[in-house]
Amino acid sequence: MQSVRHIAYSCAAAALGLLCLAPVAVAAPQDGPPPERPPVGGELLGKSGVQVAPYAGAPALPADLTGQSWVVADAGTGEVLASYNAHRQLPPASTLKMLFADVVLPKLDRTTVHRVAPEELMAMGPGSSLVGIKEDLDYRVDDLWRGVFLSSGADAVRVLAAMNGGVAQTVADMQALAQRLGAQDTHVITPEGYDMDGQLSSAYDLTLFAREGLRNPDFRMYCSTRWAQFPGAFDKVSGQRGSFGIANTDRLLGRYEGLIGVKNGYTTNAGATFTGAAERGGRTLLVTVMRPNNSSRVYDETAELLDWGFAAAGKVTPVGRLVDPAGPAQGPAASPSAEPAEEPLQQPIQIAQPPQATPVLPAAAAKSGAGLTGTLAGVLCMALGGVVALRARALRRRRAAALAAAAAEPLDGARVPAGATAIGGR
Incomplete structure (x- = not known):
């Protein structure tokens, strides 16, 4: 039983250690109002x-x-x-x-x-x-x-x-x-x-x-x-x-x-x-x-x-x-007979936009553990659990063969031999 607990604790500790290294999305700090737009034209x-x-x-x-x-x-x-x-x-x-x-x-x-x-x-x-x-x-x-x-x-x-x-x-x-x-x-x-x-x-x-x-x-x-x-x-x-x-x-x-x-x-x-x-x-x-x-x-x-x-x-x-119109006309269409505009010597001034905030996990995901952290934890536990399960099945096959050859008690009531791995949990 101590071996079983030791392996289970090792699995949990390994998963927890890897989770500590995983990046977590957080809100960007608020440094005051967004910067004002520069004057149009320069x-x-x-x-x-x-x-x-x-x-x-x-x-x-x-x-x-x-x-x-x-x-x-x-x-x-x-x-x-x-x-x-x-x-x-x-x-x-x-x-x-x-x-x-x-x-x-x-x-x-x-x-x-x-x-x-x-x-x-x-x-x-x-x-x-x-x-x-x-x-x-x-x-x-x-x-x-x-x-x-x-x-x-x-x-x-x-x-x-x-x-x-x-x-x-x-x-x-x-x-x-x-x-x-x-x-x-x-x-x-x-x-x-x-x-x-x-x-x-x-x-x-x-x-x-x-x-x-x-x-x-x-x-x-x-x-x-x-x-x-x-x-x-x-x-x-x-x-x-x-x-x-x-x-x-x-x-x-x-x-x-x-x-x-x-x-x-x-x-x-x-x-x-x-x-x-x-x-x-x-x-x-x-x-x-x-x-x-x-x-x-x-x-x-x-x-x-x-x-x-x-x-x-x-x-x-x-x-x-003088800036040129920004993008396609959304109001009245240009006159069909209008003279084409001459090409400006410089590109139109681009108006700066406020910086985008770092994405924040939805509140529901954070509460339920369904965000980035919860997903990574599930993947790690599934991977570690799969390795342990394969090892346990191999040990059980060896143990069953030994017990059958020795005409021992049925498998369901057998004590787990030393060195075997028990799979279970609550």
Whole structure:
């Protein structure tokens, strides 16, 4: 019996020793909240103050800039040549209509005719800029877009938003596209950019919206249109429908060499905002200026930064870049006629993700012993038990043969000979 116990204890001790060497899954220690994501477009763009890295002989930046945030970028390569508080969140005013156009313009055929319902012109903020749309009249989508880009008409935006499924749907679409474009500073509440608490964007994000829009030839056409005739009401005497002229409120259009557009904005709360694009010598630059000291300065400072950007091309190291859309479109599809984007000089910035925690055994498995430890113990015991069983059977055969030859008592009542191994247990 002592031999049996000795072998059983040896088996258990061997199994326990091997189990002590087995790795056990544990939870990773918590070292505080996950790290914050780096600024979109590069680390320097997340810093306050002027960011510029000139070579020797590069022109100096304009000395009289008062905008609270601005960006100078190459629309083709995405390089940010210089910036000032690029990611500072500020009210965008009507420059947010660029994002609205990025979402809705590719969805609607510009030849479509739409009759305006009274409810489509309701709930606009007091003092909103209007192009002069009348209820119960027909308008071509083409004319509505001129009302958006030239007159910054909130009424035109509301009608187009209704055609897109409503204001709430359009706001959701705008927010989704902003996220896909990498515009993490933007929070959309109204499609036309009317002042609302929490509606914010940044010079960096507005530049992204302009760059995305300029890839669409229709967007480019509308934002560069200087004047147009807009449908009016019917004349009661002649029965003919009249029209009236509208002019683009962008004061640089037609006055700055090579200017393409894009969109201006102003409210009492936001101050003046403007994103302008200009082309010279095959290079297209984008400049966004937000909230200068005087609203009229927004055009002057944009022109000064465009001048600097063209003169500084090739003479500065980029301080960041405009990221490209992240993955396939999940919102509106790109316009079939849109121009392909130029290949960036650098790869888009990859946003770091929080580290993954080490897997932890489920509570049920830990409680029942069915985890890694329990499984390994079972395997070891089965293996050791099998070896012992084989040895015991061999000894029993020898013992039985000896007892039979000696005409001993039956096997069931026999005492286990010395050196034999008993298999059993509780």
